[in-house]
Structure formats: C-alpha cells, structure tokens
Amino acid sequence: MNVVFHVSSADLGDWRHAIRNVRNLLDDETVETDTVTLLANGDAALLFLDGSPVRDRLDSLFEAGVRCCACRNSLDGRGFDAERLADGVEVVPSGVGELVTRQAAGDAYLKVP
Amino acid sequence: MNVVFHVSSADLGDWRHAIRNVRNLLDDETVETDTVTLLANGDAALLFLDGSPVRDRLDSLFEAGVRCCACRNSLDGRGFDAERLADGVEVVPSGVGELVTRQAAGDAYLKVP
Amino acid sequence: MNVVFHVSSADLGDWRHAIRNVRNLLDDETVETDTVTLLANGDAALLFLDGSPVRDRLDSLFEAGVRCCACRNSLDGRGFDAERLADGVEVVPSGVGELVTRQAAGDAYLKVP
Numbered sequence: 144m145n146v147v148f149h150v151s152s153a154d155l156g157d158w159r160h161a162i163r164n165v166r167n168l169l170d171d172e173t174v175e176t177d178t179v180t181l182l183a184n185g186d187a188a189l190l191f192l193d194g195s196p197v198r199d200r201l202d203s204l205f206e207a208g209v210r211c212c213a214c215r216n217s218l219d220g221r222g223f224d225a226e227r228l229a230d231g232v233e234v235v236p237s238g239v240g241e242l243v244t245r246q247a248a249g250d251a252y253l254k255v256p
Numbered sequence: 257m258n259v260v261f262h263v264s265s266a267d268l269g270d271w272r273h274a275i276r277n278v279r280n281l282l283d284d285e286t287v288e289t290d291t292v293t294l295l296a297n298g299d300a301a302l303l304f305l306d307g308s309p310v311r312d313r314l315d316s317l318f319e320a321g322v323r324c325c326a327c328r329n330s331l332d333g334r335g336f337d338a339e340r341l342a343d344g345v346e347v348v349p350s351g352v353g354e355l356v357t358r359q360a361a362g363d364a365y366l367k368v369p
Numbered sequence: 370m371n372v373v374f375h376v377s378s379a380d381l382g383d384w385r386h387a388i389r390n391v392r393n394l395l396d397d398e399t400v401e402t403d404t405v406t407l408l409a410n411g412d413a414a415l416l417f418l419d420g421s422p423v424r425d426r427l428d429s430l431f432e433a434g435v436r437c438c439a440c441r442n443s444l445d446g447r448g449f450d451a452e453r454l455a456d457g458v459e460v461v462p463s464g465v466g467e468l469v470t471r472q473a474a475g476d477a478y479l480k481v482p
Contacts, residue, residue, distance in 0.1 A: 144473045151273070151369050160377070160411050164465050167442045171466035185273050185369075216280045239277050239366055240284035246364035247257045251472035253465055254367040254480040256377050256411075264386070264482050298386050298482075329393045352390050352479055353397035359477035360370045367480040 145178045145250040149242055152256060153186035155196060161255040162200050169207050179207075180245065184214035184238025189221060191232045198229055205231045214238030258291045258363040262355055265369060266299035268309060274368040275313050282320050292320075293358065297327035297351025302334060304345045311342055318344045327351030371404045371476040375468055378482055379412035381422060387481040388426050395433050405433075406471065410440035410464025415447060417458045424455055431457045440464030 146168065150161045165181055168174065181204065183191055190197055191213040204211060211232045218225055218234070225234040235241040246252055259281065263274040278294055281287065294317065296304055303310055304326040317324060324345045331338055331347070338347040348354040359365055372394065376387040391407055394400065407430065409417055416423055417439040427437060437458045444451055444460070451460040461467040472478055 144469055146469050149367070163442075163446075164410070167440075167463040168465040168469065171463040173462050174466040174469050176469065184277070214280075216276075220276075236286050237280040237284040239281040239368075240287040242366055243257055243259050243281065243287050243289065243364045251469045252365060252478060253468055254369075254375070255465075256369070256480075256482070262480070297390070327393075329389075333389075349399050350393040350397040352394040352481075353400040355479055356370055356372055356394065356400050356402065356477045365478060367482075369482070 144176055145245070145248065146176055146253065147180040147182055147242060147245040147250045148253050148255050150181065150183050150187045150255055151185040153189055157256050158187070158190050158197050162197065162204065164253070164255045165204060165209055178210060180210040180212060182212045182235070182238055182241055184217045188213045188217035188238070189223065191229055192223060192227050193229045195229060201229055201231070212238070212241055257289055258358070258361065259289055260293040260295055260355060260358040260363045260365055262365065262367050263294065263296050263300045264298040266302055270369050271300070271303050271310050275310065275317065277366070277368050278317060278322055291323060293323040293325060295325045295348070295351055295354055297330045301326045301330035301351070302336065304342060305336060305340050306342045308342060314342055314344070325354055370402055371471070371474070372402055372479065373406040373408055373468060373471040373476045374479050374481050376407065376409050376413045376481055377411040379415055383482050384413070384416050384423050388423065388430065390479070390481045391430060391435055404436060406436040406438060408438045408461070408464055408467055410443045414439045414443035414464070415449065417455055418449060418453050419455045421455060427455055427457070438467055
C-alpha cells in the first residue's frame with residue numbers, strides 16, 4: 144500500500160506531529176507500506192525550504208525512503224523559487240493535483256493537520 | 257477522476273485557501289478531472305449563504321463547473337434555512353453522508369482545511 | 370460501506386463537531402453504512418481517557434455500534450497507559466497504521482478536524 148500524507152499548516156507543532164505520524168507509520172510492524180509521500184501545500188510548503196526549522200528532521204525521512212513534495216503554486220504565490228527547497232525535496236506543479244493523482248493510483252490519504 | 261474538497265472551517269483565510277486549491281486543481285494540466293465538488297459542513301456551511309464574504313469568488317467556481325454543496329444539518333443547527341444559500345449552491349442532507357457517497361463512487365477526497 | 374473518521378485535535382469544540390458528524394452520518398437515511406469507526410491520534414487520543422469531558426457522549430456512540438479507537442503511540446508519548454481509556458475504547462498500535470489498514474480495506478476516510 145502506498146500512502147500520501149497531506150500537510151497544509153505551517154505551525155511548527157503541527158509539522159512535528161506530521162513528521163511523527165510518518166515515523167509512526169514506518170515503525171508500525173502491523174502495516175506494510177510501499178512508497179510513503181509527505182506532501183506540503185499552502186503555507187506548509189515553506190517548511191520544505193532550505194533553512195527550515197524542521198530541516199534536520201527531514202534527513203531521517205529521506206533515509207527511510209520517504210518522498211517529500213512541495214507545491215509549486217504555493218511557493219510561487221509566496222514569492223519563493225523551487226531552487227530554494229531543501230536538497231531532496233521534489234516540487235510538483237500543484238499539491239492538490241499530486242494528491243488526486245496519488246489517490247487515482249490507489250494511495251491511502253491522511254490529512255495531518 | 258472526480259474530486260471532492262471538504263472544508264469545515266469558517267475562517268476566511270482557510271476559505272480563500274480552499275477556493276485557491278480548487279482553482280489550482282482546475283489549472284493543473286497534468287491532472288485530468290471530471291466533476292469537482294466543494295462541500296462545506298460545520299461552520300463552513302455559513303460561507304455558502306447569500307451575502308457571504310466569499311460570494312464573488314463562488315461565481316468563478318460555478319463558471320468552471322464546480323459543484324458547491326452545503327450540509328443541511330449544519331445550516332439547521334445554526335438556525336439558517338437552505339433558501340438563504342447563494343444561488344447555485346446545492347444543499348445535501350448531511351455533509352458527511354455526501355462525502356461517503358462520493359468516495360463510494362470513487363471520488364478522490366481532499367480536506368482543506 | 371465502512372467509514373473511518375479521523376480526529377487529531379483535542380479542542381472540545383472540534384470533538385463535539387466530530388461526534389455530531391458521526392451522528393449525522395448514522396442518521397442520514399440516504400446513505401447506507403456498515404462499520405463506522407472514530408479514530409483519535411495526537412492530543413485527540415486523550416479525549417478517549419476515562420474522565421474525559423466528552424465521556425458521556427461516547428456511550429451513545431457505543432450504543433449505535435460505533436467503534437472508538439485510540440492510538441497507542443499518542444498515549445505513550447503523553448505518559449498515559451491504555452488501561453486508563455474509557456470502557457469500550459479500543460487501542461491500536463498506531464493511529465496512522467489503522468487509518469491505512471482501513472483505507473486498504475476500502476473504508477471511506479473523513480478528517481474532522
């Protein structure tokens with residue numbers, strides 16, 4: 144089962160909760176997962192920029208094979224270029240488009256928060 | 257692919273974000289969508305009333321073929337009659353019921369926020 | 370159709386909204402549901418403890434056959450033992466794992482809020 148986590152809040156507590164959620168899923172031996180994606184849109188996309196206060200937590204996600212995706216529309220609308228994303232973070236044309244594509248492919252969807 | 261957006265917050269910033277999300281999906285040429293629905297329940301249903309501060313933004317959604325649905329339970333519980341909804345907004349018996357029906361029909365689901 | 374409601378907020382207003390959502394679905398005669406689950410993770414898991422301010426509202430859910438599940442990771446991380454959960458509430462290894470398992474089994478997913 145592939146899984147996509149959707150985060151739209153830029154609140155740091157919400158982000159820590161989101162990252163903990165991803166880790167809890169990876170650590171849950173009763174559930175078999177294939178690709179796990181953490182997608183951020185809205186203000187949340189800014190937490191994927193280099194220099195983000197959650198930057199160090201992203202590395203452990205990358206090491207676990209988690210795909211991190213930022214919404215280009217959200218970055219554009221806030222005046223940030225995708226080149227400023229932290230290494231390893233992918234950019235997608237629109238966060239909602241990616242979420243629809245992933246669900247069309249059968250991924251489970253989790254909103255956090 | 258049909259898509260249903262679920263909004264339950266009456267915060268104006270959240271609503272603008274929700275409407276931008278719908279537009280971003282329609283504008284994303286990498287994703288093919290059929291019917292797109294924006295469903296509001298809880299306090300969010302009040303933003304579909306005539307006189308709503310997002311009233312002018314709804315017209316562009318209608319022009320793009322987006323279906324807008326308000327939860328009757330939420331309106332009833334807050335003392336508003338469905339007749340006070342903005343022109344073009346549909347009423348459904350329960351927002352959650354509609355969301356379940358849409359997912360049973362294969363729609364992708366997006367919570368915003 | 371089976372349905373899983375996901376609540377991650379510990380805000381009392383959010384919880385009352387979540388419980389009302391579950392009741393509205395059960396009362397909606399236009400939608401046929403089989404098993405309905407209310408799953409709480411993050412701070413929301415604490416509202417399933419015995420002594421919770423929504424304790425009395427849970428009984429009506431149990432009477433209606435609603436399954437209530439709390440995330441063990443969330444309880445552990447906040448220093449609470451699963452034995453302190455209100456009677457009838459089940460504990461699952463991880464809330465996100467349970468949500469993925471339920472969606473893999475075809476459940477509809479609703480985030481509230």
